Amino acid sequence: MFDRLRVMLMKELLELHRDPWAMFRLVVPLLLQLFAFGYAATFTVNHVATSVLDLDHSQESRGLISHFAATGRFDFVDFATSQADVTRDIDAGRATVAIVIHAGFARDLLNGRTGPLQVAVDGTNSNTALIALGYVGRIVARYQADRTGVTVPAAAAGASGVSVTLRERPWFNGGLEDRWFFIPGLIGTLTLIQVVSLTAFAVVREREVGTLEQIMVSPIRPIEFILGKAAPFFFIGLGEVLLITMVGEWWFHIPFLGSPLVMLLGASLFLLAALGLGLLLSTLSRTQQQAFALNxxxxxxxxxxxxxxxxxxxxxxxMQWFTWINPLRYFLVVTRAVFLKGVGIAVLWPDLAVMGLLGAVLFGLSILRFRKSLD
Amino acid sequence: MKADDAVVLAQALTKRFGAFTAVDGLDLAIARGEVVGFIGPNGAGKSTAIRLLCGLLRPSAGRAIVAGYDVGREPEAVREHIGYMSQKFSLYGDLTVRENLQFFGGLYRVPRRELEQRMGLAVALAGLEGRERALVRTLAGGWKQRLALGCAILHRPPVLFLDEPTSGVEPEARRKFWDLIHHLASDGVTILVSTHYMEEAEYCNRIALIDAGRLVAIGSPGSLRRRELGGTLYELECSALGAAVAAANSAPGVIDAAIFGDKLHVLMAQGADTAELARLLGRARITAGPPRAIIPSLEDVFVRLVAKPRDRRSGA
Known part of the structure; x- marks a missing residue:
């Protein structure tokens, strides 16, 4: 078995070595996506285009507006003079948020009544809208606190009675940096995309060129062929995991608290599943187009x-049930936990075990599906 | 030949793809050291028949024994004992001559001590001495083809299946390739080779004419020419070939008339008179040279044999 495995492996490595674009294709898209996610992917909402309509023209209304300006979260793109202006701003997409302070705002506040403040949000992007509304609530609460000198939690603003103070202290990602969340996750995601497509195409290409027929007619066993095909991509996958981990740690300064060995174990089990998936796709495709579509x-x-x-x-x-058979689900848990929480096998063993199981099943299926026949 | 002596034996071998029958009840027995050619138009079922015999396709009915093993039941044992060149060129272009040989030698587990020597022979066979380190994709068609043959025989298979090995190769390289085939056959290798070049059929010990999945005729080129036509073949140079075919077919004693290149070939019953043929052509205002009796080519035989069952069908 090892004789044939060795020649398969040698052949694969030589082909890879002769392909001048191989290194480029393996590394450049990976780094591009890594930096795109590292810098651009964020849930933080900043510089929200805001249209302001102040119909009260009072010291109080200007005070509220300056509270909005002070946070830096809102950029005033228009100081509207009528309700129609505000509507137009939102319709045209010039503004995402509109703040309308109605006449009588100052009077009502001074009389101890609730001041009429209207906030309109463009809900097209529900996520941004929700986060922006959250900021609005906090800013209004802060304004009220500054005015009255009493701290009131945002949610309970306006309610009287017991005062509860919330002190937030997030664990594992104290600054709540989105990057810390995304980059460890990219290890699994990018590797999955690369490894599955590489493996799927590797077999289909041989089928299209005709070399697969020449291999099928030889006495090679399916397991020798499949392992020989998969092994180089296993090491390529490990290399990609290493690359993303290093860039994450040294370029983006994501803390790596856990054990590299746990990461290596998790990555190996995950790659087994990804390779199995790619090989299975390749046995289901006759042409590269089919492999592309399936992929x-x-x-x-x-x-x-x-x-x-x-x-x-x-x-x-x-949909949640589907996630149970998704190897990426488990590897995301492992990478994030190893990076940010620093936990080890004692905590992660169930995820590692399921990945191993999925890998064995997918790999086994691809060996069974690979028939040495053209039927 | 007795069936027991056959190195390749097919009995009622059939392959159906859905409603389409690609190979229909093929009976064939090939002796050790024989070179047998599969001749037939594209889509006749030559490749499917070869793939059945290699164990790449499972027979729908019938059976095949190759090198003593049943193809349907022991395909792995068959694989150890055959060499195969598929219709598509199938070496690795990004690997060198030597690396390709090492790869295929390894697949068949040729012992390392012997591999070196056999690779040397294969390189010599392909005429690639000194180019062992050249990438295969940089080689011209003829060399690639001979190297593919070299790769297919590294494990010394007693049976070789070559599926249109010379298609797309220039005539000079084709001739060299056939020299190699005969060289191997003289060492006792049994070779089944398909081609659509009629002139290559002449190089085979026996020819199997295949059409629409059926074996139409089998025999040596000489015997096929003598036996299968059933008459005397005449060649005429004449004008208006289309009209000439119609006129000739209506002449008494004419079995068949067909255009052959820029000439007319007329098959006449044994002993029939050509005078009536000339008279009918003259009446149709066709200027024709004198009919000359010729030795039929295999193409004549093939055209005639393939036409026969169709005539019967349309007549029924």
Whole structure:
């Protein structure tokens, strides 16, 4: 078995070595995506384009507006003079948020009544809208506190009675940096995309060129062929994991608190599953187009239903079930935990075990599916 | 030949793809050291038949024994004992001559001590001495083809299946390739080779004419020419070939008339008179030279044999 495995491996490595673009294709898209996510992917809402309509023209209304300006979260793009201006700003997309302070704001406040303040938000991007509204609530609460000298939590603003003070102290990511969340997650996501497509195409290409027929007619066993095909991509996958981890730690300064060995174990089990998936796709495709379509069809749902960006707990039950058979789901838990929490096998063993199981099943299926026949 | 002596034996071998029958009840027995050619138009089922015999496709019915092993039941044992060149060129272009040989030698587990010597022979066979380090994709067609043959025989298979090995190769390289085939056959290798070049059929010990999945005729080139036509073949130079075919077909004693290049070939029953043919052509205002009796080419035989079952079908 090892004789044939060795010649398969040698052949794969030579082909890879002769491909002048191989290094480029393996490293450049990975780094581009890594930096795109590192710098651009953030849930933080800043510089929200805001239209202001002050119909009260009082010291109090100007005070409220200056509270908005002071946070830096809101950029005033228009000081409107009428309600129609505000509507136009939102319709045209010039402003995401409109703040309308109605006449009588100062009078009502001075009389101890609730001042009429209207906030309109463009809800097209529900996430941004929600976060912007949260800021609005906090700024208004702060304004009220500054005016009255009493600290009132945002949610309880206006309510009287017991005063509760909230001191936030997030664990593992004290600054709540989105980057700390995304970059460890990218290790699994980018590696999955690369490894699945590389492996799927590697077999299909041989089928198209005709060399696969020449291999099938030889006495090679399916397991020798599959392992020989997969092994180089396993090491390529490990290299990519290492690359992203290093860039994450040294360029983006994401803390790496856990053990590199746990990361290595997790990555190996995850790669087993990813390779199995790629090989399975390749046995289901006759042409590179088919492999491409299948790859797109499979990898995107794996990405969306993994917890990389969208919380699994918020998904409908049926979608949550799918995440149980998604190896990326488990590897995301492992990478984030190893980076940020520094926990080890004692905590992560269930995730590692499931990845191993999925890997064994997918790999086994691809060996069974690889028939040495053209039927 | 007795079936027991056959190195390649097919009995009612059939392959269906859905409703389409690609190979239909093929019976074939090939002796050790024989070179047998599969001749037939594209889509006749030559490649499918070869793939069945290699164990790349499972037979729908019938069976095949190759090198003593049943293809349907022991495909792995068959694989150890055959060499195969598929229709598509299938070496690794990004690997050197030597690396390709090492790879295929390794697949067949040629012992390392022997591999070196056999690789040397394969390189010599392909005429690639001194170019062992050249990438295969940089080689011209003829060399690639001979190297592919060298790769296919590294494990010394007693049976070789070559599926259109010379397609797209220039005539000079094709001739060299056939020299190699005969060299191997003289060492006792049994070779089944398909081609659509009629002139290559002449190089085979026996020819199997295949059309629409069926074996139409099998025999040596000479015997096929003598036996299968069933008449005397005449060649005429004449004007208006299309009209000439119609006129000739209506002449008494004419079995078949067909255009052959820029000439007319007329097959006449044994002993029939050509005078009536000339008279009918003259009446149709066709200027024709005198009919000359010729030795039929294999193409004549093939055209005639393939036409026969169709005539019967349209007549029914």
């Amino acid at each position: 797109f069809f499979i990898v995107n749902p794996f990405f969306i239903l993994s917890g990389f960006a969208f919380p699994i707990a918020a998904m409908p039950a049926a």
